[in-house]
Amino acid sequence: MSTNVSGNLGSGNLTETIQSTRTAAIALAKLPSASKNIALEAIAVALEKNADRILTANQKDVTAAIAAQLPNALIARLKLDANKLQSMIAGVRDVIRLADPIGDRQIHRELDAGLILERLSCPLGVIGVIFEARPDAVTQIAALGIKSGNGVILKGGSEAVNSCEAIAAVMQEALEQSYTENQGVSPHVVQLLTTRAETLAILQMDKLIDLIIPRGSNQFVRYIQDNTHIPVLGHADGVCHLYVDGLADVTKAVVIAVDSKTQYPAACNAIETLLVHGAIASKFLPLAQAALQTKGVKLLGCDRTRAIIDIQAATEADWSTEYCDLILSIKIVDTLEAAIAHITHYGSKHTEAIVTEDQAIADIFTSDVDAAGVYHNCSTRFADGFRYGFGAEVGISTNKMPPRGPVGLEGLVTYKYRLVGNGHIVADYAGANAKAFTHRDL
CATH class of the missing domain: 3.40.605.10 (Aldehyde Dehydrogenase; Chain A, domain 1)
Structure with missing residues (x-):
């Protein structure tokens, strides 16, 4: 140095x-x-x-x-x-x-x-x-x-x-x-x-x-x-979501939501928006509100959310805001497709998670959501090179081309082609009397 x-x-x-x-x-x-x-x-x-x-x-x-x-x-x-x-x-x-x-x-x-x-x-x-x-x-x-x-x-x-x-x-x-x-x-x-x-x-x-x-x-x-x-x-934004499906285990969902938001709210893998299926909202939201507010989280919600729990209104800007703080926006959706559409529109391709006991629904979510990390029944805070077993990370990439997600050793190497011959020339492999390549893996 x-x-x-x-x-x-x-x-x-x-x-x-x-x-x-x-x-x-x-x-x-x-x-x-x-x-x-x-x-x-x-x-x-x-x-x-x-x-x-x-x-x-x-x-x-x-x-x-x-x-x-x-x-x-x-x-x-x-x-x-x-x-x-x-x-x-x-x-x-x-x-x-x-x-x-x-x-x-x-x-x-x-x-x-x-x-x-x-x-x-x-x-x-x-x-x-x-x-x-x-x-x-x-x-x-x-x-x-x-x-x-x-x-x-x-x-x-x-x-x-x-x-x-x-x-x-x-x-x-x-x-x-x-x-x-x-x-x-x-x-x-x-x-x-x-x-x-x-x-x-x-x-x-x-x-x-x-x-x-x-x-x-x-x-x-x-x-x-x-x-x-x-x-x-790298990545410019960390707007991460947790979607609580209608077939979620409510107790499990509350614990995951609290960890995803409050374990380290300044991190880029903390959730900024909580999406909740309408079928489970009346049961889940009061429990989530109590648990999150105990941790000092300020909650903002859509009109349907505010009809269930007493919180401030979320604005259009909130859905695309990376708070990096103890603030969380909540939106009720009626279908898995609506949740995915919201994430597609407002998300930053960082880390997105679903809580559900239905494996088929989870499979659709993890397949259709375009993000570096797609999680099922676990906290978004796991998006980290150390936790992935990479030892550490130089950062998290939301690029579509690799490396993507937490970037460890494998993201810091490239490759080169080394060719060794004995007087070989391309002219011998062209024309009417061209030699044939063997292309045999050794």
């Missing part, structure tokens, strides 16, 4: 810094899995030993954010505590346990005698990750980058600068010591930038950076998408 973790990179040497990461990434791609795992364990140990240092720095950011009256959702994402720090460390060690995705031979084929084709997995190169608030993203992304053989450029938001610098410094010290002792992962494979000018600059570095991953608000992600020619992976 660069020694310039405090954001004192001048415009004159920023390109050199990114180039050093690209050079280090080329070397990283050739390292055996054991070398990468040694470096990751060194990072995990260093995070454990420096927990107080990191939490003290984070408290400075949280105090400043509260004083500046930043949104509650942002402060929730910004705040670290002992449990969150332990999850960060566990995420690094989970990545160690994952299989190395580099060098996997996906195709091994004889095109003709002595002419052998292979398709091999390889790193993307250098990934730029620009994120708001979330200081825990520093370790997640760095760990996945190292294991997948990619260089990583990290740019955190100004509201998290103390936290990010502290975490980056701890990681840097660990990587430098590990590199000195083992000559494995270069500390230059991960760089931390801290200024807005650097963000704008790297968006133009399409010759040096292979992928940009933005993590933050709708406005933030769309700005990144609109201001770079580098491919962008």
Whole structure:
């Protein structure tokens, strides 16, 4: 990692810094899995030993954010505590346990005698990750980058600068010591930038950076998408729904709704709209209201909902709003098809869930709803790389083309075709006397 973790990179040497990461990434791609795992364990140990240092720095950011009256959702994402720090460390060690995705031979084929084709997995190169608030993203992304053989450029938001610098410094010290002792992962494979000018600059570095991953608000992600020619992976919106079908288990539905909304309301996989079948609404809604309001959730509803429970009216804008807060809109629908139509119109293709005891209905929902995650009888909060067993994630993608959903190691690799011959030329396979390809899988 660069020694310039405090954001004192001048415009004159920023390109050199990114180039050093690209050079280090080329070397990283050739390292055996054991070398990468040694470096990751060194990072995990260093995070454990420096927990107080990191939490003290984070408290400075949280105090400043509260004083500046930043949104509650942002402060929730910004705040670290002992449990969150332990999850960060566990995420690094989970990545160690994952299989190395580099060098996997996906195709091994004889095109003709002595002419052998292979398709091999390889790193993307250098990934730029620009994120708001979330200081825990520093370790997640760095760990996945190292294991997948990619260089990583990290740019955190100004509201998290103390936290990010502290975490980056701890990681840097660990990587430098590990590199000195083992000559494995270069500390230059991960760089931390801290200024807005650097963000704008790297968006133009399409010759040096292979992928940009933005993590933050709708406005933030769309700005990144609109201001770079580098491919962008991510999602701008997290408008998730839970549909309680007419054949749902009411008790189960209430528990799932509460978890999906309140377990961590600032997350992009928390539900923003609750759809309820009319046949079950009068039984379900009073129970859901009591449970949700106990957790401090402000409820908004359509006219039919408000005829059953006493809550404020929802507006048209509410159906497409990502609150990232303890606010939930409720709408009654009369059919599965109406629920799917609502999700299709207002959803963001992130994560959608149904509660029902009818498997045929669940199958239609999970087949017809177009989203990265479609769930049956469980909370939308499971949409997470760590919970999927990916170790961690660099973000969640709502793109139709892969990678889609929580993006872990498999989303950070591509492949190349390697062809080995012995003087073979295409002219021998053309014309009247053309040779035939064998196309034999080996």
